[in-house]
Amino acid sequence: MRDFLELAVSAAASGCVYGLVALAYLLIMRPTGIVNFAVGEWAMLGAFGAYVASSVVQLPYAAGVAAVLLAMVAAGWLTERIAVRPLVERGAPVLAPILALLGMLVVFRESISLMFSPDPYPVPYAFGFGRLELGPLAGSYQSFFIIAVSLVVFAATWLFFERTLAGKCFEAVALNRRAAALMGINLARVTTLSFAAGAAVAGLAGVVAGANISAHYLMGVPLAIQGFTALVVGGVGRVEGALLGGLLLAFAEQLTIRYAPIPAGYAQGVPFLLLMLFLLLRPTGLLSARERSG
Amino acid sequence: MRTSKAIAGLACVLAVALVPAQAQETIKIGVITDKVGPAKPYAEPITQGVEFGAREINAKGGVLGRKIELLIEDDQGKPDVSAAMARKLVDSGAAFILSVSLTPATQQAQTVSLATKTPQMTPSNSGDTLTTQIDNPYFWQTGPLGSIQIATLLSYAGAKNYKRAALVSDNSDLGQLLARFFKSGLEKAGIQVVSEELISRGATSADAQMQKVRAANPDVLVSAGVLTAENVLMLKSYRQLGLKMPLLASYNFSVPVYMSVAKGLLNGVTFVDAYDPAKPEIKAFEAGYKKAMGREPFNLHGYGYDGIHLVADAIRRAGSTDKEKIKSAMQATNYAGIMGAKGMRYKFPAGKRTGFDPNGMVVRLYEGDRQGRVVHVGVGKY
Numbered sequence: 001m002r003d004f005l006e007l008a009v010s011a012a013a014s015g016c017v018y019g020l021v022a023l024a025y026l027l028i029m030r031p032t033g034i035v036n037f038a039v040g041e042w043a044m045l046g047a048f049g050a051y052v053a054s055s056v057v058q059l060p061y062a063a064g065v066a067a068v069l070l071a072m073v074a075a076g077w078l079t080e081r082i083a084v085r086p087l088v089e090r091g092a093p094v095l096a097p098i099l100a101l102l103g104m105l106v107v108f109r110e111s112i113s114l115m116f117s118p119d120p121y122p123v124p125y126a127f128g129f130g131r132l133e134l135g136p137l138a139g140s141y142q143s144f145f146i147i148a149v150s151l152v153v154f155a156a157t158w159l160f161f162e163r164t165l166a167g168k169c170f171e172a173v174a175l176n177r178r179a180a181a182l183m184g185i186n187l188a189r190v191t192t193l194s195f196a197a198g199a200a201v202a203g204l205a206g207v208v209a210g211a212n213i214s215a216h217y218l219m220g221v222p223l224a225i226q227g228f229t230a231l232v233v234g235g236v237g238r239v240e241g242a243l244l245g246g247l248l249l250a251f252a253e254q255l256t257i258r259y260a261p262i263p264a265g266y267a268q269g270v271p272f273l274l275l276m277l278f279l280l281l282r283p284t285g286l287l288s289a290r291e292r293s294g
Numbered sequence: 295m296r297t298s299k300a301i302a303g304l305a306c307v308l309a310v311a312l313v314p315a316q317a318q319e320t321i322k323i324g325v326i327t328d329k330v331g332p333a334k335p336y337a338e339p340i341t342q343g344v345e346f347g348a349r350e351i352n353a354k355g356g357v358l359g360r361k362i363e364l365l366i367e368d369d370q371g372k373p374d375v376s377a378a379m380a381r382k383l384v385d386s387g388a389a390f391i392l393s394v395s396l397t398p399a400t401q402q403a404q405t406v407s408l409a410t411k412t413p414q415m416t417p418s419n420s421g422d423t424l425t426t427q428i429d430n431p432y433f434w435q436t437g438p439l440g441s442i443q444i445a446t447l448l449s450y451a452g453a454k455n456y457k458r459a460a461l462v463s464d465n466s467d468l469g470q471l472l473a474r475f476f477k478s479g480l481e482k483a484g485i486q487v488v489s490e491e492l493i494s495r496g497a498t499s500a501d502a503q504m505q506k507v508r509a510a511n512p513d514v515l516v517s518a519g520v521l522t523a524e525n526v527l528m529l530k531s532y533r534q535l536g537l538k539m540p541l542l543a544s545y546n547f548s549v550p551v552y553m554s555v556a557k558g559l560l561n562g563v564t565f566v567d568a569y570d571p572a573k574p575e576i577k578a579f580e581a582g583y584k585k586a587m588g589r590e591p592f593n594l595h596g597y598g599y600d601g602i603h604l605v606a607d608a609i610r611r612a613g614s615t616d617k618e619k620i621k622s623a624m625q626a627t628n629y630a631g632i633m634g635a636k637g638m639r640y641k642f643p644a645g646k647r648t649g650f651d652p653n654g655m656v657v658r659l660y661e662g663d664r665q666g667r668v669v670h671v672g673v674g675k676y
Contacts, residue, residue, distance in 0.1 A: 006535075011499070017498055113334070118335040119551040121554075214555050219523070268465060
């Protein structure tokens with residue numbers, strides 16, 4: 001039981017990271033319909049930003065994270081201006097920006113690969129390398145920190161969509177772009193803000209996960225795959241679905257590795273199996289989006 | 295009119311005469327590296343070592359009175375691209391090909407060196423199968439084999455009387471290959487592998503794997519992983535979960551990046567290496583490299599440095615760039631480089647094309663966060 005609860009904390013932390021990446025997808029996908037596979041590279045940029053802020057500029061942790069998030073907002077805005085808006089304005093089909101963003105994925109990765117050596121770089125922990133025991137639960141400081149930060153981000157995002165006018169504008173665009181435009185909602189601004197917010201959330205995932213997995217130039221694609229799987233499992237339309245999908249995926253991964261009587265190599269196929277099962281049996285994911293038209 | 299025709303004629307004669315002269319000016323050595331793929335962390339410093347070695351050789355007058363010219367190609371760690379790059383290098387007139395990319399890529403490039411009878415060598419790949427799966431008399435391997443790594447670690451561990459081991463690796467091609475050799479080495483030594491774990495590339499936690507290791511209660515944990523970030527993840531879980539058994543690691547732990555990325559986690563970890571910092575040759579290499587390139591080298595640079603020197607040595611003894619003569623000279627190599635334990639020489643035993651002395655590896659210990667002293671040399675009875 002002790003092992004199980006210890007593993008539950010670790011899996012919950014991993015699940016929250018997947019959930020944050022899934023949320024980054026969702027923030028962009030809901031209002032625009034664009035699947036941005038470069039979110040993993042945004043997470044990589046966040047992790048490298050945290051390394052630079054802590055080890056090069058030597059900022060305190062909170063100031064470093066704030067600086068990284070601001071930089072990520074700028075990166076998201078810039079990505080939208082460079083790779084998406086010119087195509088949308090020319091009336092390109094939705095596949096065009098998806099492909100352009102795949103190109104941006106390569107640009108981000110190779111830029112980092114040129115700026116830094118291919119070795120992993122240390123990303124700071126929020127409260128150092130240590131272990132916390134809360135009753136029967138035990139885990140690293142960083143695991144508890146990741147869980148707490150993710151819950152705050154998901155709660156804030158949920159409140160934004162459900163309780164604020166700006167959030168309702170996003171939701172309106174998600175439900176019906178044309179009607180939203182006719183109601184005076186600025187579609188371009190919503191698109192820009194969705195990219196900026198998506199980049200910030202993905203960057204945050206990179207910052208908090210980077211403390212464990214280190215910052216390196218190949219870290220983006222696995223995170224993008226895990227986040228996308230979490231998104232499909234949880235349901236592509238709901239904020240809480242992203243978190244749920246992330247947690248389900250991480251628990252499936254880690255419980256399989258720990259308890260399933262199968263060779264170690266086979267356990268890595270579990271996420272893909274889960275993805276295929278959901279695509280076949282429940283393509284809307286665990287939580288379905290609200291009714292969408294137009 | 296007659297004068298201008300004469301000048302034009304003279305120019306033609308000169309041009310014709312100059313072309314072969316220019317072609318003979320340098321000895322072209324092809325290098326297949328990985329600039330963007332998964333082998334980049336290794337291939338980049340090894341290639342820099344090749345470049346430094348070539349620079350040093352050229353500064354001393356080159357080989358057979360000719361300068362070495364490196365033709366460097368990127369295979370992205372992909373076997374098919376590696377073969378295409380090998381073909382490109384042969385077409386460009388390379389007298390020799392050095393492969394410093396992934397083991398499977400080097401394997402695939404051999405199809406070209408075999409077909410074109412072009413000498414090819416890897417100074418760094420450690421897969422045991424490179425010289426056994428294809429009978430290619432034009433290919434040699436001078437990096438320390440995976441089987442030598444585990445034998446050296448076992449020899450070090452021999453006195454400790456371990457009975458039960460846990461083996462952890464990653465899902466890279468090389469990690470899998472090393473895990474296979476490590477497992478077979480452990481079993482041959484009568485050590486039971488009680489837990490076999492794998493950390494996938496891109497994993498966000500290794501807690502589940504380390505929990506399994508803890509539950510299996512082995513005497514020793516052996517790491518065959520070659521992905522640095524995933525090894526660091528494993529190390530973090532190992533410390534977090536309070537595992538106390540000794541950790542014996544593959545040569546991947548010998549790259550100095552661990553000292554910064556795994557700070558505070560390394561004390562007591564033993565790892566196998568082919569680099570003895572106490573050797574005078576290493577001290578001279580480090581000083582020369584730093585002076586010429588402006589930064590400190592480490593063991594991976596040494597593989598490349600020895601690689602290009604081995605090629606230059608073979609061409610020198612061959613007395614020409616004739617590929618058949620180079621092939622014969624290479625097979626007769628007896629050369630002391632900078633890598634390996636004190637006194638180690640590269641040689642290819644009769645019928646073999648693996649040149650790293652089985653007793654040439656060392657075991658080193660992390661003392662604090664520093665890569666410390668050599669605590670063991672060679673494979674002993676293993």
